Amino acid sequence: MNEERDIEGMPDAQPNQYARLAHWIQQVMQQPDAAPSSLATTQDNAEELLDLQFDSQYHLRYYQQLPNFALALLNNEPQATLHYAALLYHLAGCDVCRHAYIDIYSSLKEALRPSGPRPFLGQGTRTLNATPPRMLNHLCRTLISQAEAVLLQERHEHVIPSDWDNQNKEEEARVLLRLALRMGAHIIQQNVRRQALQDLVRVASIAEGWQPVQPNDPEARSYTPALAGTTKTRGKVFRRADMLQPPQHGAQATFTIPLQSHNLNGTIVQHGNQLELHLKDLDVAMRGHHVRVSVLLGSLIEPVRWYGRDPHAILSPTPVADDGSLIIPLGETDLQLSNSEDYQLLETLFMLVDVRKA
């Protein structure tokens, strides 16, 4: 390569015949649109949500090349800047990516050529339950946002298969969503968990090509988990596993996940290993007909062996009764609603259940 000076020892006082061309390139490369915002600032309230640095529109394609680019520079690879020319042109105009590059370069340099004593290594064993929920919340939102960024990249960019580009973006997004779902299930407080996973359904819908139920469609309903304390039950004491108390004398304790769809209630009930969806008061238009149940997040993780194997198309064995009620066996699982961790995972899994006339 026609190097005119060392990479590490860039500009000095030497007059440069290319300075004006460089200035022009800089003007051309200046991003006209606002770069992804660095959101976190100086809030003092520890209860505030920790904002993400990037939204899902950040420059993922360039960002993920930064460690290899930094390493190539550190190793003085002769064709480093030519090999990463597109990235270098991008860095000339994008402050956010350039700052990330400098951060990564600096940390990688310290890792490979330490200037001081090595930092102490991590010790001991830790569990997710000992990790603050706010940080699990942040991790979940980051994972979901990243999944969305990956999906957006796949849809908006023509990717040239190469050593840099991953061809299986959809699988990458699904892996990230799956991890978010599992991590979120470790958050005990339902409201914090909801906050952490609030975008999970939306992004999973993109990944799965999900068609949402229209609000006024009399032949379809979308159910989501009811907030604790908002469901009315008759005859039985329905319990959430994170509110476990010894059952009152004479009362029958059943562990269920209450669902709701506007003014309608439904429940996920467990009998042995079998999970059932109990519905009532379904619209007249659905009565006398079979229904098809879709569990949006059902294909992300595999703790449930779905009947018919497809969580997006579980057919009811019987038609909706004249009073609008229906019980649909969904599948089998070794998870137990009576166990709080299992409950949280299952409640997350049933974040969106669509019921459509078959």
Added chain:
Amino acid sequence: MPLTAYDLRYHAEQSYPLLYAYLHRNAQRFLGALKYDAFEVDLVIGHVVEQLVRLGLLGCGDTTPPTALDRLSDAQFYAFLSHSVRNKAIDRLRKRRPPISTSAELETSEGADNDEDPLNEAIESIWGTAPFSTPEEITLHLAQQQELRAILKHCILALRSAPHQLQALLQELRALGADDLLQSLLSEYQLPLPTEADPHQSQHKDHAHKKLRHCLQQRSSNLSVLIALRLTEYGKLSGETQEYSTTVQALAQPNLSPEAVRAGLQALVAEGLLTWHGEEHITLTTAQMKQLSRYYRQE
């Protein structure tokens, strides 16, 4: 139990608590006076966690290609994490440090016992001495390097399908005094000389900049130039046929996949610089080789 990039990639659920604990300890260490500020500690930890996710490491398994971070030993990976925490902590300390506005405050500040202030260790910029740390430094390099300038040429030539925009750009280059580049473009490719009067020149220029910006950041542009250069380097002249030949496999070395090589070759075919129909062996006439050399080697 040590923590490695491998653990984070393949066992994120188990590794995240260890990562959190390590980052938390380091965040408190580097945040100095802010170490009891839970929000600041979270902010620093969150920065590093988000970086690991955005880089395609945390929890991604085999769905993302390994990077330089995957090749670090556990001690090196800890050093990487620790330094990332330090960078962010110093950034936060600088943002939160109140500005000193009076000489009395300055004296107080100097007199205070600041031995534990991490900012004292950060005499130089936290961005350190990384190459290409400013846009000026990057663009100077892009302008100086012949091969990188060739990508610029390639992208300017891609504007031939929009003559007004190309004209506007050539005008700019002339006004700029980028004579070498301008002459190269004009003489080698028989481009028209810039004309003076065009009432919409500003608009054409804006459109041209947009297209140029897009082209320069495309890997396909880089591949065209990279493959053209490799063809001129790797092509071997046969005494019998008087043709140059090489293979896709040879062009892939180093650092390119065969798919990337093929994409680059296709781009050169589209530009009329090469005749190739997807074979493993590539042959060039002497005229094509001469044109490629002129195109990307000389100005």
